[in-house]
Amino acid sequence: MSTVEDQGDDRTDSVVEIELTVRNAGYPFVGVSGEEGCRVELAEIIPRPEARYAEFFNVLGAPPARIKHHTDSYETVETSLLREYDDGGLFEFVVSGNCPAHRLAELGALPRTVEGVNGQGRIVAEIPLRYDPSAVTESFFAEYPDFDLIAKRTKDTHTSMLTPSTFPRSLLNDLTDRQREVLRTAFEMGYYEWPRDCTGRDVADELDITSATFSEHVFTAERKILTVMFGSADGTRPPDVGSDE
Known part of the structure; x- marks a missing residue:
C-alpha cells in the first residue's frame, strides 16, 4: 500500500477522497474486464435487504452474453442484463460478500467510481470527516490488503446519493x-x-x-x-x- 498524496482540512463539510487500485481477478469488475479486454463502470449502487447491494454496471466493449457467462462463475454475484448496447450493456450485479465497494460503504465511505479496465481495477470513494478517514482506510486495508492507495485528498463538497x-x-x-x-x-x-x-x-x-x-x-x-x-x-x-x- 502506498500513498502519493495526502492533504488535510479541518472543515466539517469536507470529505476525504481516496483512490484505490487493484489487479485481483477475484473481483468481478476486475476479472471480467481482464477476460474480455473491456471496460466495466459502476453507474449506481443501491442497498438491498439481507446485507446485499445492487450494483448497476455499464460494460463496454464486449458482448453481453459473454459478460453473463463470466459473472455466473462468481458465487457471490447474481447478474441481470437490463439493457443491451451496440458494444455492451447495462447490468445489475446483486452482490453479497467479498465486495470492496460494499465494504467501503459499510465503513462510511461513498464509492463514486468503481471501474475495471483490461484487468486493472480502480475505486474512488469519499469519506465524510466525521467517520475518521484514517480509521476507515485502515479498516479497509486490513480486510483488503491487495488494494493500493494511490491518492488521498480533501474536497470541500459532500455529494448525496440522489439529488x-x-x-x-x-x-x-x-x-x-x-x-x-x-x-x-x-x-x-x-x-x-x-x-x-x-x-x-x-x-x-x-x-x-x-x-x-x-x-x-x-x-x-x-x-x-x-x-x-x-x-x-x-x-x-x-x-x-x-x-x-
Whole structure:
C-alpha cells in the first residue's frame, strides 16, 4: 500500500477522497474486464435487504452474453442484463460478500467510481470527516490488503446519493403515483443522504405502510429510473456514465 498524496482540512463539510487500485481477478469488475479486454463502470449502487447491494454496471466493449457467462462463475454475484448496447450493456450485479465497494460503504465511505479496465481495477470513494478517514482506510486495508492507495485528498463538497436533478420530469412520468410518493417521502426524510438520516422502516412508518411494501415500491421505482437513465430505446450507450465528476 502506498500513498502519493495526502492533504488535510479541518472543515466539517469536507470529505476525504481516496483512490484505490487493484489487479485481483477475484473481483468481478476486475476479472471480467481482464477476460474480455473491456471496460466495466459502476453507474449506481443501491442497498438491498439481507446485507446485499445492487450494483448497476455499464460494460463496454464486449458482448453481453459473454459478460453473463463470466459473472455466473462468481458465487457471490447474481447478474441481470437490463439493457443491451451496440458494444455492451447495462447490468445489475446483486452482490453479497467479498465486495470492496460494499465494504467501503459499510465503513462510511461513498464509492463514486468503481471501474475495471483490461484487468486493472480502480475505486474512488469519499469519506465524510466525521467517520475518521484514517480509521476507515485502515479498516479497509486490513480486510483488503491487495488494494493500493494511490491518492488521498480533501474536497470541500459532500455529494448525496440522489439529488432532485436526478429526477427529470420524463423519468417521473414513468412512475405510478404511489411510487412517486414513496420516493419523494424517502428523499425528503434523508433516506438518500450519505450516511442515511433514516431507515426504510422510518419511511414506511411515515407512509403508514409495511417495510415490505416500502421496499417493493422503492426498488421498482429505482429500477425504472435507472433503466431509463442508463439505457436508451435505440440501444445506444448513454453519455458520460460512470464519471466521478
